[in-house]
Amino acid sequence: MTAEEFEFVLSKVAPLITKTHTKLRRAITAKERLALTLRFLATGESFSSLSFQFRIGESTVSMIVSQTCEALHRTLCDEYLKEWLDIAEEFLQKWQFPHCLGAIDGKHITIQPPAHSGSTFRNYKGRFSVVLMAVVDASYQFKYVSVGAQGRASDAGVFAESDFKQALDRNLLSIPAAKLLPGSDMEAPFVFLGDDAYPLRSDLMKPFSFRQMDHAQRVFNYRLSRGRRVVENGFGILANRWRVFLSTIMLNPDKVQKVVLACVCLHNYLNEDKLKKYFVTPAGQVPWQDNFI
Incomplete structure (x- = not known):
């Protein structure tokens, strides 16, 4: 994150995290609160380590991280949204899969075992986790996230209980009506992968079973895999940018939810900001900066 990007995020969250001074002590500034939170998200350091670095008590560090993550989610969650048809066109151009509105998958976020939870949060790998289910567009932008499901739940189980499925069932997402496929007279609906x-x-849409596939089915599975892998790449970029996901998050599930939502919003902001630095040449798009992801 550049200094300009930091200042932009600070301008968004400052009204929500600025505290007033008292007669006994001066309040920790919004800039320090944001810097501390970003340090935690980017490194996954313990609160005791951050306490020494910023010379702030551990309990205060915990409170600042929780409050700032909530503020980041509230201020950035509705930014940088695209229309469904724009997303479908981007999938067609980048991954050659028409009528695709996004790729969906789940990711396990490793956490400390919650008190008195037994094996409720224990996943198939033997770790304790909460599940992040997300829909990602062709540019690795997160368009929907649901986090907090217990680690023992499967992807299908998380989807079945999600508000995303309920919205699909009730036609609340304003998904475009079926249209003709490009270069074809066949009409097809818009789908998630x-x-x-x-x-x-x-x-x-899901792939064909891997048993006794013919050539056309293999080609379809390959094309679907090209489109669906953006969600895997999105998770990878998210975890490597915010390395708190590469360690065990020593927080309760409700606070982990705030951390994850804040990271997703920051991820979308940073991705969108870097996409704006693209310029177009006759040969196609070229990154403006070498560190473009």
């Missing part, structure tokens, strides 16, 4: 764990629906 998932792996074999998800149910097959008219608005959710």
